Amino acid sequence: MLSPYCATACAHANIALIKYWGKADESLVIPTTSSLSLTLDGLTTQTTVEFHADDESCEQAGASATGSPLLHDTLNIDGQEQIGTPLQRVSKFLDVIRERAGIALPARVVSHNTVPFGAGLASSASAFAALAAAASRAAGLELSDRELSRIARRGSGSACRSIYGGLVKWNAGHDDESSYAEPVESPLDLAIIVVLISAKEKPMSSREAMRLTVRTSPLYPAWVCASEVDMRDALAAVSHSDLRALGAVAEANALGMHAAMMSARPGVVYWLPQTVAALAAVRDMRTQGFDVWFTMDAGANVKVLALASEAEHVADELRNRMPDCAVEVHHPGSGVRIVH
Ligand code: 2P0
Numbered sequence: 001m002l003s004p005y006c007a008t009a010c011a012h013a014n015i016a017l018i019k020y021w022g023k024a025d026e027s028l029v030i031p032t033t034s035s036l037s038l039t040l041d042g043l044t045t046q047t048t049v050e051f052h053a054d055d056e057s058c059e060q061a062g063a064s065a066t067g068s069p070l071l072h073d074t075l076n077i078d079g080q081e082q083i084g085t086p087l088q089r090v091s092k093f094l095d096v097i098r099e100r101a102g103i104a105l106p107a108r109v110v111s112h113n114t115v116p117f118g119a120g121l122a123s124s125a126s127a128f129a130a131l132a133a134a135a136s137r138a139a140g141l142e143l144s145d146r147e148l149s150r151i152a153r154r155g156s157g158s159a160c161r162s163i164y165g166g167l168v169k170w171n172a173g174h175d176d177e178s179s180y181a182e183p184v185e186s187p188l189d190l191a192i193i194v195v196l197i198s199a200k201e202k203p204m205s206s207r208e209a210m211r212l213t214v215r216t217s218p219l220y221p222a223w224v225c226a227s228e229v230d231m232r233d234a235l236a237a238v239s240h241s242d243l244r245a246l247g248a249v250a251e252a253n254a255l256g257m258h259a260a261m262m263s264a265r266p267g268v269v270y271w272l273p274q275t276v277a278a279l280a281a282v283r284d285m286r287t288q289g290f291d292v293w294f295t296m297d298a299g300a301n302v303k304v305l306a307l308a309s310e311a312e313h314v315a316d317e318l319r320n321r322m323p324d325c326a327v328e329v330h331h332p333g334s335g336v337r338i339v340h
Contacts, residue, residue, distance in 0.1 A: 005051040005105065007137035008340050011129035012333035013043035013115050014161045015192050015303050017250040017295060018231050019257045020170065022214040022224070029157045030179045032214070033227040034172040036234050037161045040192055041333035043115040045126035049094075049134040051105040076110045093128065093155040094135055100151075101139035109135075124206075128155030129162035133336045148336070149181040165334040167238065169231075183335075187241045191311035193304040195318055196326040197274045206298035209261055209268045216265040223260040227253060247293030247305050254295040261298075270299050274325060278302040281321040290314060308332075 020035040073091045075082040082090075094107050109131065115123040132152035136143055143151065145163055153160035153170075160181040161168040167186040173179030204212075213220055230253045237245035261268040275296070282294040282304055292314055293305045306314045311329045318327045 004140075005053055005138050006048065007134045007338060008046065008048040009130045009133035009137065009336055009338050010044060010046045011126045011133065011159075011162045011336040012039050012041060012165075013045075013123065013126040014039040014158065014168065015295065015297070016158070016161075017246065017305065018227065018234050018253050019297075020157050021257045021260065022210050022220065023157070024172070024174075026211075028176050028179070029153050030174065030176075031157055031170070031172045032224050034231050035158075035161070035170045036184070036231060037158070037168050037170070038190055038192060039162055039165050039168060039333045039335065040330040042328070042330050043123075043126060043333075045111055045113045045115065045123070045130040046339065047109065047111040047127070047130040047134045049131065049138045050108045051098075051103060051138055052108060053105055071106060073107050073109065076108075078111070078113055089155075090131065093131065096151060096154050097132075097135045097139050097141070101136075101141050103139055107135065107138075124156035125158040125162045128152050128159030129336045131155060132159065133163075133338060137338055145335070146180050146182065150176060150179065152336075153179060153181075163336050166332045169235070184235070184238060186238050188238060188243055188246070189308040190243075190332065191306055191308040192330045193306060193311055193315050193318060194328045194330060195278045195302040195304065195322055196328065197272055197278065197300040197302060202270060202299045204268060209264075209298055212266075212268060213261045213264045217260045217263045219260045219263045223256045226256055230256075243291055243305075243307060247291070250295050250305055251293045254297075258296060270296075272300040274322070275300045275302060278318075278322055278325070281318065285314070285317060285321075290317065 014037040016035050016037040018036040020031045022032040024030045024032045075087045075090050090109055115126055129152050132148055149160040149163040152163055161170050163181060164183040167184040168181050169184050170181040230249050233249045234246055279294055282292050285292050295303050308331055315327050315329050
């Protein structure tokens with residue numbers, strides 16, 4: 001039988017069309033700009049959290065390695081016990097939930113992913129969305145989606161968007177209460193085609209890279225100003241079902257984010273030779289009549305925005321042009337859900 005302090009949740013990654021890059025408040029994870037994303041199917045994290053009361057054990061998570069009660073949090077990701085920074089970050093996040101729920105129990109966290117970790121494929125978004133949902137349910141909290149999104153944000157900013165399926169806006173806000181994500185109605189049936197250039201863990205975490213950009217990039221204030229206009233244009237494009245306007249502003253916003261990070265001191269460059277080749281391929285495909293636009297995150301991989309009805313055709317063309325890269329089609333995915 002499952003313990004009353006145990007729950008499992010499943011969440012999907014999301015890819016931003018208008019990016020989040022930089023915090024106004026590091027400890028509460030309040031961003032400098034609002035962002036807009038698409039939650040995707042396929043890139044999934046499933047996480048079980050059990051808060052250990054005495055010697056109860058959870059069938060899904062398993063008890064501590066010795067079978068005895070836990071004295072502190074433990075974290076297992078894809079079969080590997082974690083120590084150091086990943087465990088500390090999860091423990092700190094669990095403290096937010098423990099404080100809110102009024103409990104002081106250690107937790108066993110077990111997570112399974114289909115997203116490569118730290119490769120710029122939004123693994124922290126699905127990870128902290130699933131953790132927020134599982135941990136808050138296991139702690140006995142009954143939260144609205146908006147409250148859950150605010151809590152997920154404390155773990156990783158982009159995670160607040162994975163609480164919802166489809167197109168999602170994260171309102172930057174100015175404090176804990178006003179910084180939350182919400183779904184955006186969209187008549188556009190979108191898909192994202194991922195061109196996998198590298199599944200290796202990136203050389204610098206996005207958290208560190210955005211901190212460096214905010215602190216040292218002379219281009220960062222200009223990107224923040226442009227991003228506000230980009231968000232307005234993107235929302236107008238969505239409401240008018242104007243894929244071309246949405247694609248153009250998404251591409252410009254991503255390039256602006258990379259220009260800002262490249263001009264940090266020292267510059268952050270995630271691009272590899274194959275990244276540039278993929279960007280050129282997408283632009284050349286546009287001249288051939290394909291409705292495709294690229295976006296990129298904190299990594300070498302390239303994501304291509306297209307209509308869902310054209311996604312397979314676009315993917316075939318990208319496979320022809322980038323024969324050394326895996327190319328995967330992702331359709332919109334659902335928001336976080338409790339599995340049990
Ligand atoms: C985004 N990224 O909007 C942007 C674009 C990467 C590039 O959100 O420090 O892992 O945990 O809040 O959420 C990656 O940032 O950063 C991210 P933290 P997070 O998707």
